[in-house]
Structures are given as structure tokens and as C-alpha cells.
Amino acid sequence: MLQISILKENKEKSIQALLKKNYKSAIEDIETILKLEEEKKKTQFDMDNSLSEANKIAKEIGELMKAGKKEEAESKKALTSELKIISKNLQEKFEILEKQVFDVLVKLPNLPYEAVPKGFGADDNEVIFEHGNQPVLNENALPHWDLIKKYDIIDFELGNKIAGAGFPVYKGKGAKLQRALINFFLDEASNAGYSEVQPPIFINKDSGFGTGQLPDKDGQMYYMNEDDLYAIPTAEVPITNMYRDIIIKRENLPIKHAGYSPCFRREAGSWGAHVRGLNRLHQFDKVEIVQITEPKDSETAHQSMVNHIKMLLEKLELPYRILKLCGGDMSFGAALCFDFEVYSAAQKRWLEVSSASNFDTFQANRLKCRFKNEDGKSVLVHTLNGSAMALPRIVAALLENNQTPEGIKLPKALVSYTGFEFIN
RNA sequence: AGAGAGGUGGCAGAGUGGUCGAUUGCGGCAGUCUUGAAAACUGUUGACUGUCAUAGGUCCGGGGGUUCGAAUCCCUCCCUCUCUACCA
Numbered sequence: 001m002l003q004i005s006i007l008k009e010n011k012e013k014s015i016q017a018l019l020k021k022n023y024k025s026a027i028e029d030i031e032t033i034l035k036l037e038e039e040k041k042k043t044q045f046d047m048d049n050s051l052s053e054a055n056k057i058a059k060e061i062g063e064l065m066k067a068g069k070k071e072e073a074e075s076k077k078a079l080t081s082e083l084k085i086i087s088k089n090l091q092e093k094f095e096i097l098e099k100q101v102f103d104v105l106v107k108l109p110n111l112p113y114e115a116v117p118k119g120f121g122a123d124d125n126e127v128i129f130e131h132g133n134q135p136v137l138n139e140n141a142l143p144h145w146d147l148i149k150k151y152d153i154i155d156f157e158l159g160n161k162i163a164g165a166g167f168p169v170y171k172g173k174g175a176k177l178q179r180a181l182i183n184f185f186l187d188e189a190s191n192a193g194y195s196e197v198q199p200p201i202f203i204n205k206d207s208g209f210g211t212g213q214l215p216d217k218d219g220q221m222y223y224m225n226e227d228d229l230y231a232i233p234t235a236e237v238p239i240t241n242m243y244r245d246i247i248i249k250r251e252n253l254p255i256k257h258a259g260y261s262p263c264f265r266r267e268a269g270s271w272g273a274h275v276r277g278l279n280r281l282h283q284f285d286k287v288e289i290v291q292i293t294e295p296k297d298s299e300t301a302h303q304s305m306v307n308h309i310k311m312l313l314e315k316l317e318l319p320y321r322i323l324k325l326c327g328g329d330m331s332f333g334a335a336l337c338f339d340f341e342v343y344s345a346a347q348k349r350w351l352e353v354s355s356a357s358n359f360d361t362f363q364a365n366r367l368k369c370r371f372k373n374e375d376g377k378s379v380l381v382h383t384l385n386g387s388a389m390a391l392p393r394i395v396a397a398l399l400e401n402n403q404t405p406e407g408i409k410l411p412k413a414l415v416s417y418t419g420f421e422f423i424n
Numbered sequence: 425a426g427a428g429a430g431g432u433g434g435c436a437g438a439g440u441g442g443u444c445g446a447u448u449g450c451g452g453c454a455g456u457c458u459u460g461a462a463a464a465c466u467g468u469u470g471a472c473u474g475u476c477a478u479a480g481g482u483c484c485g486g487g488g489g490u491u492c493g494a495a496u497c498c499c500u501c502c503c504u505c506u507c508u509a510c511c512a
Contacts, residue, residue, distance in 0.1 A: 041474080043475095044474075045481095048474080048480055048482090049480075051482090052480055054492080054493090055481090056443080059442075059443070059493080062442035063442080076492070077492045078492095080492050081492090225492095247470095247471085345491075376470080381503095
């Protein structure tokens with residue numbers, strides 16, 4: 001959530017930034033917020049005065065009672081009845097205004113940084129880095145959805161029977177590959193100084209709000225009515241929310257965590273021709289890295305996350321590229337976001353496998369996550385997160401790119417984790 | 425799930441209707457002492473809102489109520505602990 005003070009002090013810039021994110025009603029919404037906010041403050045002033053007056057009289061009554069002057073005390077009580085009504089009305093007005101401001105404010109996406117390119121969708125993203133050669137496969141090369149059948153390692157029909165579409169069963173070497181990748185990613189994160197956590201995979205509403213999934217993405221999460229809980233779409237949510245309502249000591253920053261979790265996404269209305277096989281699932285596995293930093297350090301932290309992900313992809317020997325997302329393609333809460341795509345040789349497509357975002361103070365403001373600066377003032381932190389990494393599309397690319405007559409040949413980095421070199 | 429107890433400032437722990445935003449201890453910070461440190465002693469130390477700065481206002485698990493006045497009384501929800509039951 002954006003800070004009103006920023007919208008007020010940098011009104012024009014804020015409007016331009018929101019427009020870059022294709023937020024259509026930027027002008028009118030900011031006008032509305034500033035107008036309502038001013039009225040709110042006025043109301044608060046009146047309300048406070050009225051409450052102050054009432055407090056004073058209450059105190060006087062208390063003293064009179066103590067002094068045994070009952071009649072005087074009784075007569076003072078009469079003074080308060082009108083004051084009570086006034087206070088109550090002002091309080092109601094204040095709460096309405098507060099909610100009105102909140103309702104508009106909560107709809108505003110984060111302001112993208114200067115560096116974010118203009119654009120409306122995927123076509124406007126900037127490729128900023130590319131690594132590795134796209135493998136040339138022979139004619140009878142198979143896409144991963146055929147390879148998983150050929151080697152009987154991932155079973156969609158079985159998952160369909162047990163749960164539904166998008167919930168595959170990993171079998172044999174397929175299951176071991178999952179476990180190997182998770183361990184590989186977690187170990188690499190540990191080596192890079194991320195302390196490991198295993199978070200809950202269900203979260204409450206406050207957590208969903210804290211990282212920005214609620215109310216924006218309500219329909220995209222699985223929801224358990226009986227207990228009022230959501231299944232996490234990413235470990236970012238529980239991990240970042242560990243620091244909700246916390247004032248962090250400056251010497252403890254930056255905070256770096258990594259965590260593995262299954263991720264659950266309803267993906268309502270997003271199925272089509274390009275989402276076959278492992279390209280889109282309702283449940284998948286992911287190792288997430290999260291950082292919480294002082295504002296001045298977040299860009300460096302972001303870069304370090306990008307470098308970490310690059311290193312992972314290089315160890316996995318996958319050709320990849322990095323995109324700087326344009327305003328229109330960025331997520332709701334991000335101020336700057338890099339997507340990583342691997343080349344999947346049989347599909348002849350780039351697949352998104354990771355996304356590293358800097359949220360600036362957007363999440364911190366919702367989370368009320370702050371630190372004490374040099375002057376002893378509470379200041380919002382910056383939060384960042386990135387996938388390191390999401391498994392299914394990595395698996396898709398590993399299978400497709402490394403198919404040989406002898407089977408699927410795994411990259412060296414994984415062999416010590418799987419215990420086998422070939423899936424055959 | 426049943427019975428009981430309880431949720432207070434970074435932590436521990438007082439406070440049961442009127443200078444209580446809250447005694448006290450620990451921790452933190454500053455100072456005295458010391459070559460330096462420790463110990464001891466002294467002072468200081470919650471968050472939010474608001475103001476140029478004061479002032480003022482709000483917050484004792486969440487929400488609602490009673491009252492001139494609520495941390496304290498009532499209702500409701502949530503959570504924690506102990507015992508019993510059940511169980512990976």
C-alpha cells in the first residue's frame with residue numbers, strides 16, 4: 001500500500017508512475033485520496049478537541065467525587081451528554097472517511113521505479129541479459145509431456161483421478177528429481193547466506209493482506225471456508241509475514257530467508273493451448289528467497305538475488321534470459337521486477353521460471369514492518385523476494401533439452417543429489 | 425473435543441471503576457567511577473496520530489456494550505497454557 005505522504009508530496013510523479021503501470025484512474029483516485037484525507041484530518045481535529053473536553057470534565061468529576069462534593073459532580077455530568085453525542089458523530093464521520101481513503105488507496109498498485117520501461121504486456125518487456133545456447137534437437141525430439149510418459153516419471157491422469165487437473169503425481173525418478181532440485185536450491189540458498197525456514201502452507205487473512213495478495217488476488221487462492229484460511233500461492237507470503245507488526249533492530253538488517261513450500265494456485269481462467277503439461281499447475285514446488293533491507297540497500301540486495309538465480313541456472317546448464325518487466329506486465333506490488341526464462345527446446349519457447357521483485361515500502365506499509373534509523377525514528381523497510389526456483393518448468397526444460405538416445409542426461413550439479421545421471 | 429486458568433510495554437510481571445500509558449525487575453541507551461572493561465550507582469527508555477514546534481487524541485488479544493470516567497464491569501470472537509480424551 002502506498003503512503004499518502006508520498007502521494008501528497010510527489011503528486012505529479014505518482015500519477016505518472018501509476019499511469020506507467022496502466023492504472024487508468026490514477027488522476028481521479030489520487031485527487032480523491034488527497035481530498036478525503038484532508039477532510040479526515042479536519043474531522044480528527046474536531047473529534048480530538050471534543051474528546052479532550054470530555055476527558056477534562058470526566059477528570060473534574062472524579063476529583064469532585066473524591067472531595068465528597070457529590071452535587072457539584074452530578075451537575076457536571078449534565079455537561080457531558082451533548083458532548084458525547086458530538087464526539088460520537090464525529091467519530092462515525094471519521095471512521096467513514098478513514099474507510100473511504102483506505103478503499104481507494106488499497107486499489108492502487110505500487111509505483112514503478114524510473115528504470116521500469118513503459119509498456120502494456122509481455123511484448124514490451126526488455127531482454128537485458130541472455131546466456132547459453134539454445135540446443136538443437138533432432139526431428140523426433142519430444143516435448144516434456146511425452147517424455148514424462150515415455151519414462152513414466154510424472155503422471156497427470158493419476159493426479160487427475162486423485163485430485164484434479166493440474167495436480168500431477170511424481171513417480172520414481174521423477175519424484176527423486178523433485179527432491180533433488182529442492183535440496184539443491186535450499187543448499188545453494190544456505191551457502192549464499194539465506195537462513196532456512198519451513199513456513200506454514202496455510203495463511204490467514206492478515207497475512208494475505210500483508211504481502212498484497214488480498215484483496216487483489218482473492219479468487220486466485222484456494223480458500224478453506226471452515227477455518228478461514230488460504231493455501232499459499234508462494235512461500236513469500238508466510239515468510240515475509242513473519243515480520244508483520246515488527247520493528248526490526250537496525251543491526252539485524254538485512255534479513256535473508258529461504259524456504260521451500262508447495263504452492264497452490266487456482267489459475268482461474270488462465271488455461272489454454274500454451275499451458276500443457278508442466279507449464280501451468282495448481283500445485284507445484286518452489287524454493288523462495290526473501291530479503292528485508294534498509295531502503296538504501298534494497299537495490300543492491302535485488303541485484304544480489306538476480307546474481308544468485310543466474311548462478312543456479314548456470315549450474316543447471318540451462319539457456320536462459322532475463323527480462324526487465326515493463327510497467328504493464330509487473331505484478332501489483334512490485335516497484336521493479338526481473339523475470340527469468342529458460343529455453344525449452346522441444347516446445348521452442350521461453351518459460352518463466354523465476355521472478356525477482358523489489359517491493360520498496362509497498363508491502364512493508366501493509367505489514368507495518370519497520371526499523372529504527374540513526375535518529376531513532378521508525379522507518380518502513382524494503383522487502384524483496386524471488387523464486388530460486390520454481391520446479392515444474394525447470395523440469396520441463398531439463399527433460400526437453402537433455403534428451404538423448406540413452407535417456408535424459410542430468411546436469412552434473414544435480415547428480416550428487418539424485419544419485420543417478422540418466423532418467424531412462 | 426471436554427474442564428479449568430490466562431492473554432498488560434523488547435521480556436518478566438503488578439494493577440479489579442477516577443492524575444494508569446500504566447508500579448517494579450530484567451534488558452537497551454546515556455552518564456559517574458575506571459588506563460579500558462566488568463561491577464556498582466544515577467538518569468533515560470512503548471507505538472500510532474497530530475503540530476513549524478507545543479498541545480491534543482488513540483492504543484493493556486480483536487470487536488461491541490455499560491458509565492461522566494474502563495487495563496479493571498458485561499457480551500462476543502480469537503489465541504495460549506494445564507488436566508482429561510483422541511491422534512500423525
